[in-house]
Amino acid sequence: MRLPITTLPHPVPHPDPGRSRARRAAPPHARGRSARRLAVLTFRDLTDPAVFRAQLDRLRRTARPVSLAEVEAALRGGAPLPPHAVLVSFELGHRTAVTVALPELAGGLVPAVAFVVAGLVDTEQPYWWQEAEYLVGQGGRARGLSARTPGGVVAALSALPDPDRRRSLEELRVTAARQAPGAPQLTSADLLALRGAGVELGNHSLGHSRLDSCDDYALREEVQGGHHRLTRLTGAEPRAFAYPDGVFDGRAEPLLRGLGYSSAFLSDGALFDLRGAAGGHPDPLRISRLHVNAGTSRGLFDSVLSGWNPTARRLRGAVAVRVQDPAVG
Structure with missing residues (x-):
């Protein structure tokens, strides 16, 4: 942009x-x-x-x-x-x-x-993790997900292979008392x-x-x-x-x-x-x-x-890019 x-x-x-x-x-x-x-x-x-x-x-x-x-x-x-x-x-x-x-x-x-x-x-489909959190709050359950809190379920879903995540999300939809509201x-x-x-x-x-x-x-x-x-x-x-x-x-x-x-x-x-x-x-x-x-x-x-890296860990994946010398302007 x-x-x-x-x-x-x-x-x-x-x-x-x-x-x-x-x-x-x-x-x-x-x-x-x-x-x-x-x-x-x-x-x-x-x-x-x-x-x-x-x-x-x-x-x-x-x-x-x-x-x-x-x-x-x-x-x-x-x-x-x-x-x-x-x-x-x-x-x-x-x-x-x-x-x-x-x-x-x-x-x-x-x-x-x-x-x-x-x-x-052009949809009102919520992001899948937001939908999952709402469905869990409405009593939604899925086989294979031992977590019960919304955040725990989202973390468990994120770790699943994509087909299993989609299947589990569908189970949450079926078992929840209400479906997630739309999100423009x-x-x-x-x-x-x-x-x-x-x-x-x-x-x-x-x-x-x-x-x-x-x-x-x-x-x-x-x-x-x-x-x-x-x-x-x-x-x-x-x-x-x-x-x-x-x-x-x-x-x-x-x-x-x-x-x-x-x-x-x-x-x-x-x-x-x-x-x-x-x-x-x-x-x-x-x-x-x-x-x-x-x-x-x-x-x-x-x-x-100002250019100070906020993380304490070492940068990974650094690449070479030419940078203008500040003294040159």
Whole structure:
């Protein structure tokens, strides 16, 4: 998703107590590497428009919003990304991407990409995990699921092979006292509104089944089926993919490459290390992302924008991308 796809001018340095606090919070070695990491921020349901507006304002003031096109060009060895580069993304196709995010993005000239579960467009079908939680609350039971709490059942379903998950979900529907209420999803008109405003649309699969739980046929349906339906709905082929649940599956790579995808995104809660491993090659199909929501503290948000990785664990899947030297400007 992008509004203009060109890089915004370098911000003029100005006093910003919040930014100063964020830099003080980051360890010295992290501050030294801040210009070599890309933050891909992923929002889901925007429950608090005021918080989202404030987060975008912080982003514009303390970081450098970049577009999907700029990230992909850097991965191909083109123009380097600026220091403190941030790509904004939305996941699951929540309607708040249109009702809340779009006016703010348009007003602030912030590029973005929205990943859409193509099979849910123009429906009121709730996400399967939300439906499962409701059905369990209505007394729904399924054989083979020992968990009884809504959260426990969803966790158990997530761990099942996809055919077993679907069968268990159907059992929950049959045994529950009430069926889950509808949940309006993005419409075809919404997708065209996003595209018309310059927001990039990405494929988030056909039905949001975890790829590592699918057999080869189901995995192909999730990837290719989502691609073809999104293409029919918008008239344009998506070139970015987000793995359902952020879980990478190597079987998807040849499918994505065959369909012409330029990038694919994980959800590993990490910044994307732009340095890469010694002798390594960029892998545009394993780009790190981290989730942001209304509960993300300002301190953590500012630290991420400054290039401080919020996780203690070592980054995985780092790729090499050229980054503009801050001294060059």
